[in-house]
Amino acid sequence: MNTIIILTILAIVVLLLGISSKKQWLVPAIFIGLLLALVGNFLPQLLPASKTVHMLSVDSISKPFTSLMLVLTFLIFLIADHYFVVKKKTVEDVYAIILFSLIGAVILTMFTNMVMFFIGLEIMSVSLYILAGSKKTSSRSNEAAMKYFLMGTFSTGVLLLGITLIYGATGSFDLAQIGTLISSGNVMPSYLKAGILLLTIGVLFKIGAVPFHFWVPDVYHGAPTLITTYMATVVKIAGVVAFYRLYSQSFMGAKDMWTTLMAVMAVATIFVGNLSALHQDRVKRMLAYSSIAHTGYLMLALVAFDHKSVSYLFYYMVAYSVATIGVFSTLMLVRENIKEGTYSMFEGLAKRNSFLSFGMAVSLISLTGLPPLAGFMAKYLVFVQAINEGYLWLTIAAIIGTAISVVYYFRIIVAMYMKTPSDVKITLTTRSRVLLSLFILLTIALGVYPDMILNLCWCGM
């Protein structure tokens, strides 16, 4: 609750600062605001749950994920500052909308009620439609926004219908209540089945799972890279947490209605993501498909979940987000000098700036999932979970997907280290250096010592 309040105030302040001429305060204000929101996340809540009619709960699931999203947004703004200075734009509107969508994302970690779920999802999505089109002069950005908007609203409709049907079956919007009703068997099965199916389709669309993934490459590619970074990290986290909350609290009693479906979708997502990524010429599109593949691995953990899997999900999200931010920030730095977006822009990067290429290599290898980096441990935890729950075949599919992914991730590494460079040297600002070192250190440290995350307080689990 505190977080939502602080973020709302912050977003409005940012807008006001934009109107006034004190733009130099913009970024410091955001940093302070985000820090306050982070602190507020752990302080006693100003509004008790009863004030929100028990629609939101700040609990052991929401706290870590909210913190992660706040920290990631912080990091993205650290990059953003530089990004937008280079691109010379009015920025306060973009900044404010990012913050608004963050509010939606935060709600998605906290909801205990279908209505709040829907509201959070929409706050986040509507802001994202605008953000995807925030490069107003680029036709590709506009196209991305339009596509995302049309498909997004359509999926929202499906999702809403699903919620309605579930309400029809159970007579409640409250997640816990729906859960107990389903477990007791005191529901209308046909409505429930249709409702869960439609809801699942809606959610799968939002997290970009196959076969509802077609918007992902276009939007990731068309949107400004910074927004893509935000979508690939914060938004994905929000989607996955929302998924986890919904299914673990409400639909555990109806497991047989959706687990098989979800398992099949997970395998499809892994294969479509990885195989399509193979054929991309443009790095951003490749990363979009790789992000789809990672959604597939995450779905593995969602299919096979028990009380432990939330910490694995969290670890996965941390490892994946750190590597993703590393990759995208490198991409942005390289793009400053080179306009084309194909693999060739990485050629000879090792000689143009060895530190940058090292950071990129570490991030990519972590995304591939090779030990001893964080990405390995993340995948490994998910696999352990899946095998423990008896999904051996799912794990084997995921393993084959991982092996395929080596090809496209290593194409960049090969380009960086084994091709002759163009003569443009890249110089890094101190801030980029520090950030990159942070990403590298985190990726290695998390991989070598995963208990750092796994032993965080998961009270009440």
Next chain:
Amino acid sequence: MLTLVVIFLPLLFSAILFGLRKSQIAWRIALMGALAELVVTLIAFVGFDTQNVFNYTSDLNWISRLGVNFSFAMDGISLLMVGLTATLVPIIILADSKHNPVRPGSFYGLIMFMQSALMGVFTATDGLLFYIFWEAALLPIFFIVSMWGGENRVKITLKFFIYTIFGSLFMLVALVYLYSLTPAPQSFSFQSLYALDLSLSQQLFVGLSFFLAFAVKIPIFPFHTWQPNTYVVAPMAGSMLLSGIMLKMGVYGMLRLMVPLLPEAMSQYGIYGIVLAVIGLIYASIIAINQQEVKRLIAYSSLAHVGLIAAAVLTATAGSISGAVVQMIAHGVNVVGMFMIANIFLLRTQTTQISNLGGIAAIAPRFAIFFMVVMLGSVALPLTSGFPGEFMMLAGLFAYNPYIAAVAGVSVVLGAVYMFRLYQRSMYAELKVEKFEDLDTTESVAAIIIVALILVFGLYPGFITSLAEPAINALLAYKA
């Protein structure tokens, strides 16, 4: 403690080398590091207590909630493999003295990193740790070959990389599957995996997954297609690391994971693996006879040798396994010698085509003697290191199945054919090269060490078997 030093000392040197500003001294620092590691290993040999199977145990908590421990120990086989690695790396660095790679700090840093990972593989007693070091050993060799290799290196190394990753990911699945079967609190330690009681179908699944991983690494026919090209494009040190040490990881993995865990599956289905290995052995030997290029010939001969080793291990009998251990050491030393010879050809004459060489024995007598000894070791002449291992393995195979042994035995003859042919055409015949400098001091040192090792192990293989046998018996006894 000592095990941790063995693993992390090279890592420390690797870090120093990566951070090095003055690149001229990289080679010297690498050599120093490798020698320091050798000294530590020698201490381990001296202090090894044969009364216990496992020595130098260290066990630290790592990922407590998953039952993964940072645990290492050495039994006789581990110690021998550690010894092999620690001996070969300084030889490799010595033999590399003329290389002058670009960015030597990174090059030697990667070699030391590789050594560290190899040491981890050979001493880990925890399944996950084993896997992590296993993969960690792959990254440095990938970069060594793809950055300092020859023509067409990128494509070839990528193929190699994807092959091995694919195989080893299946090992991960099998390990996690075994882990999921262990009783609570679940654990990855080899001991708790060994204690599992697996049904035949479970053994078959696990065994196939392991076999895939190890068969790619060793490599066993038909998973070998990455190997000849990779050996040929790799820089000398890379070929040596790959063939001398890295493929032993595969055999070691079979010994450590398949033999004790899957006795029924091994006795029922092991024959298929053995047949594949023997097919590969004959196939590679025949191809080697027709090779026109030295490095490629070595690659195929190496493929033949490891085929026999794999077959011997898959019989899961004490005699042939200890033969396999002896041969792993012998082959490691031999193949490093062979690649050094190929590299000397390349340095002196800028070619490794056999048809361009000839008559060299007359003008480079020291080199000729060195080559002769390595070659004889490679064809398994009695009194050289190649003989005892090969003999024990064939004897073991004969007891297992005489027909297979008879076919495998042919390879010894074929081996003599291609090695003698190589020696005869490059060293005797008419002189085709204008000049050929004999071995210089550094090279001589490396050569003398290799020759000495070949002769010592040929005369006294009991040193190896006496260390290995208690460990082998222990591995076989888990399920007996």
